[in-house]
Amino acid sequence: MIRAVKGTRDLLPPSTSVWNHVEAVARGVFRSYNYHEIRTPLLEETQLFARGVGEETDIVTKEMYTFEDRDGSSLTLRPEATASVMRAYIEHRLDQRPGMQKLYYMGPMFRRERPQKGRYRQFFQIGAEAIGSESPVVDAEVIEMVVDLLEGVGLEGFTLLLNSVGDSKCRPAYISQLREALAKVAPNLCEDCQRRVITNPLRVLDCKVAEDQPIIDKLPSILDHLDEACRQHFETVQQLLRDRKIPFEVRPRLVRGLDYYMRTTFEVVHGALGAQNSVLGGGRYDGLAEAIGSKVAAPGIGFSIGEDRLVMTVENAVKGEALDLLIAALGEAALKRSAELARGLRSLGLSVEIVSDRRPKRALELADKSGARFAAIVGDEELLSGIVGVKNMRTDEYVSVAFENIAEGLRSNK
RNA sequence: GUGGGUGUAGCUCAGCUGGUAGAGCGCUGGAUUGUGGUUCCAGUGGCCGAGGGUUCGAAUCCCUCCACCCACCCCA
Structure with a gap:
């Protein structure tokens, strides 16, 4: 792999x-x-x-x-x-x-x-x-x-x-003073610091070893120089x-x-x-x-x-970016109508997912798991009546609205 | 570059002193022809990190290597 x-x-x-x-x-x-x-x-x-x-x-x-x-x-x-x-x-x-x-x-x-x-x-x-x-x-x-x-x-x-x-x-003047001071105490410092004394004396100041702290505290401070x-x-x-x-x-x-x-x-x-x-x-x-x-x-x-x-x-x-609406489309005609609906909603900046290969129950389950805010089922009934049941997944509210009013409903509830 | 820890299913992990694999969660489907969260059932899943050795037999014991994690060094 x-x-x-x-x-x-x-x-x-x-x-x-x-x-x-x-x-x-x-x-x-x-x-x-x-x-x-x-x-x-x-x-x-x-x-x-x-x-x-x-x-x-x-x-x-x-x-x-x-x-x-x-x-x-x-x-x-x-x-x-x-x-x-x-x-x-x-x-x-x-x-x-x-x-x-x-x-x-x-x-x-x-x-x-x-x-x-x-x-x-x-x-x-x-x-x-x-x-x-x-x-x-x-x-x-x-x-x-x-x-x-x-x-x-x-x-x-x-x-x-x-x-x-x-x-x-x-700074150069300070560093040379620091070197001088370090030369005297170096043998008492940790192994890493003994190396730093030579490679980069300023780094000694950054040492985290507890035993070294009292010694380091007594070293000259840059602020005084x-x-x-x-x-x-x-x-x-x-x-x-x-x-x-x-x-x-x-x-x-x-x-x-x-x-x-x-x-x-x-x-x-x-x-x-x-x-x-x-x-x-x-x-x-x-x-x-x-x-x-x-x-x-x-x-x-x-x-x-x-x-x-x-x-x-x-x-x-930080909260994730939630899906606004999941549509469960049942059948060919419903899928076509759902795609139209989705296109309109997406152009308004809403995120929409269409699921057409699952039973309604499974589609709702998916809506739940993917954190969708709303879910709707579009099938023969909805195509005939022009009315869709839109369910608020968070509050369980369920409202029937005409296709053309869905966008408004979603946005006002955002 | 140096130490320590861990490697078994997608994830979190069980697998005692050797008898060639399990659970929970997840995922898919069903119970329930069109309404999630709870339950129940079934299915999907793994060259047990890799190679070698011991053994009739190794996830398990031994060796080597690799990967990941944590720490040192240093820095964001």
Whole structure:
């Protein structure tokens, strides 16, 4: 048997209606903040991610789906979208368009990791990027939008974590101090951390091993090492969030795995997701444009939602897309008349199913099992009288109406 | 890449110390020529993850491999 490849999956009904719901809510929220959709290719030149995401990151060193094209060039299935959006921004000179560019996207990303709960090799992200401004006002609005979106799809009990990771001017100094401090305590840390001390000292801050916590708490905090500009920026973002009554927790130890982040970073976590508790991550990336070879500066901030994870948390809260009417047609003539009726109803946006190969009882049973709102039987009697008995499957109400009045009845009961 | 767990019907799972498969749910039909949800009856269903070994005989014991899940790493 041929199966879906490891880490990929088929999304089947009724689950797909949850996905549609999440995406519809997202589009609505994006529209209300004046964001517009951008669609970039799933394939990019490998260099884009190597430079944009960071040569040393896990994504680039071991998780990318990279292959050689027939002409010898190296292509990669996108592991994330921000670099692509920035590439498109530069390529099409969107900086020349009036005002800031507020863009959103949704679609599949690919990373070759070992799958587990909430993690797939093909996974879906919904994200947005605001490019063309360094202002903390934009940071606050992006975060406000994120909260709107999550609440809009019905997510409850999430926590917004906030931090600033400084910029290219103040972060290097902090990291060297951190290295110094780590050198002294390294032998007392867990095995993973001892490795991180060398590979990526910031990651030590993210360690979850209980015994390490007291040691990590004593390490220097990035927030004490921000330069004046970064400190101001971070202060303002926090003030604007308070003004908007958006609850958040400052987590000086919140670090992100992608090299391009600077200043504001944030994350939304939710229990009930297993070990992968992060639903969304984002931050500012003022140096990204230059990193991928742009001559013009393009400061920006964005975020990305793990749609698979979000759907997991709201799966039960969303109702499916119910069938409006199931018609049991008895005989040739009735089938013909039913098809006419269905055509009219469908053109009004109602969903209709015709069943002509089952006894009425079985047809009703099917209506019940498929969650139809109404059911009707069309046979010789109805053809003669022009009157159909329409049954409300939820309330058991049963009304006789003329063929031409069915639409109205269905719609008023919706 | 590393650990742990699990693989028997479409789904959830029973099958004790070896005697070549069961239940519930589902699906199809009937009881009930045209009105669902309850009941009852019948039918449909499986190279017991794959290969090899032990044995007269293996779903069951042994070995190898594979797949899926969870976790680590890391991230959405």
